[in-house]
Amino acid sequence: MLRAATTDDLGAIMAIERSSFPTDAWSEAMMRAELESPHNHYVVAEEAGVLVGYAGVRAPAGASDGxxxxIALDANRRGRGTGRALLHALLEFAAERRVHEMFLDVRADNPIAQGLYVSEGFREIARRPNYYAADGVDGIVMRLDLRAWTDARNPSTDDAGVCT
Ligand SMILES: CC(C)(COP(=O)(O)OP(=O)(O)OC[C@H]1O[C@@H](n2cnc3c(N)ncnc32)[C@H](O)[C@@H]1OP(=O)(O)O)[C@@H](O)C(=O)NCCC(=O)NCCS
Structure with missing residues (x-):
């Protein structure tokens, strides 16, 4: 089950954050600010009442990009489609805010996350050498045409069923 995150989720989110990103986890203060920002939308995944993952998008009202x-899941709950469901929730929220294009940074040594993003239509547009400096790992900047993503999920019915 997915639902909007609240600051009551902070402790459970931070536990997953720290175990998922051992060298570059956000601080609790940073995560709280993320959850409280009116420009952001955070979603959590729950299984049997236990928070197993979270994801967040920044999509300020009126902005054309987000x-x-x-995005992160408890290590025991990965590979079962929940990450994709969380990503879809973020992209749907951004589309409702009329965002046109989405960006993200992903570690060059994270092929699993890259695979998820590419499968949704994100494409590499830049590399940031040593962006993840604690590990000496490059960052890959990816972009998604969100209107194309939305169109692909909701094909126009303009021509459907038209007989000539
Ligand atoms: C990245 C992450 C959120 C993906 O969530 P998930 O629930 O494991 O992924 P899903 O089951 O929804 O799978 C989505 C896609 O991810 C990729 N993927 C998932 N597990 C994979 C694996 N073990 N090997 C290779 N690709 C994998 C595939 O492209 C998959 O699509 P497919 O099922 O059609 O092949 C999750 O693995 C995670 O929390 N990783 C640690 C934190 C992290 O790296 N976050 C991303 C920061 S940019």
Missing amino acids: DVQT
Whole structure:
């Protein structure tokens, strides 16, 4: 089950944050600011009442572009479609805010996350050498045409059923 995150989720989110990103986890203060920002939308995944994942998007009202801020699942709950469901929730929220294009940064040594993003239509547009400096890992900047993504999920019915 997915639902909007609240600051009551902070402790459970931080536990997953720290275990998922051991060298570059956000601080609790940073995560709280993320959850409280009116420009952001955070979603959590729950299984049997237990928070197993979270994801967030930055999509300020009126802006034409947005950012996938983060996404992570408890290590025991990965590979079962929940990450994709969380990403879809973020992209749907951004589309409702009339965002046109989405951006994100992903570690060059994270092929699993890259695979998820590419399968949704994100494409690499830039590399940031040593962006993840604690590990000496490059960052890959990816972009998604969100209107194309939305169109692909909701094909126009203009021509459907038209007999001539
Ligand atoms: C990245 C992450 C959120 C993906 O969530 P998930 O629930 O494991 O992924 P899903 O089951 O929804 O799978 C989505 C896609 O991810 C990729 N993927 C998932 N698990 C994979 C694996 N073990 N090997 C290779 N690709 C994998 C595939 O492209 C998959 O699509 P497919 O099922 O059609 O092949 C999750 O693995 C995670 O929390 N990783 C640690 C934190 C992290 O790296 N976050 C991203 C920061 S940019």
